[in-house]
Amino acid sequence: MDTKLDGVLTNSLHLHYNQEIMNNAVIQIRTDQELKESAQKVAEELGFSLSSLIKAFLKNVTRTKTVAFSTGEAPSAWLLEQMQQAQKDLKTGDYYKFASKEQSLDFLKKQSNDR
Template structure:
């Protein structure tokens, strides 16, 4: 595959941190830049965030509630996706009665 060189100016600390993250994920910085550029070409959109992702208060409350229910044993478990879907279909047909 024929390649070309792209020279980009970045702060040294940005380069170092990016290279460390790329390496920790098993990628070279070149492969990640290449993938980003291909995505830019394909979708004609730019993806970035100016702040770290933070879970919403609603999500945190929901996770806490789920953990409390799990500790009480108040949950359903399925061995397969098909079992879970069948359970949901059955309960929708019966008006939302969750019974074993």
């Protein structure tokens, strides 16, 4: 290959490479190891690197100017038990009944004072 052409191509490649590198910014965040590992696992399951997943999230935030979070958390065992008990109590009629909102508020005040 012509050395002059070779030099032009090399300079062109270096220029392109440097423009790409200079166009990147680094964001550092602090998080616990467990969260990082969990996020990496989810990203991999979705076919992404954690970095590309965060980049996509940031692009979406800037494009839509919104942040959508979904907790997706399952209720605790205690909460599930309480919900099941409440449903059972409703079916059997085993709950307090009040004739007025004042009666219900008085009951709640008494309950909170007894604790």
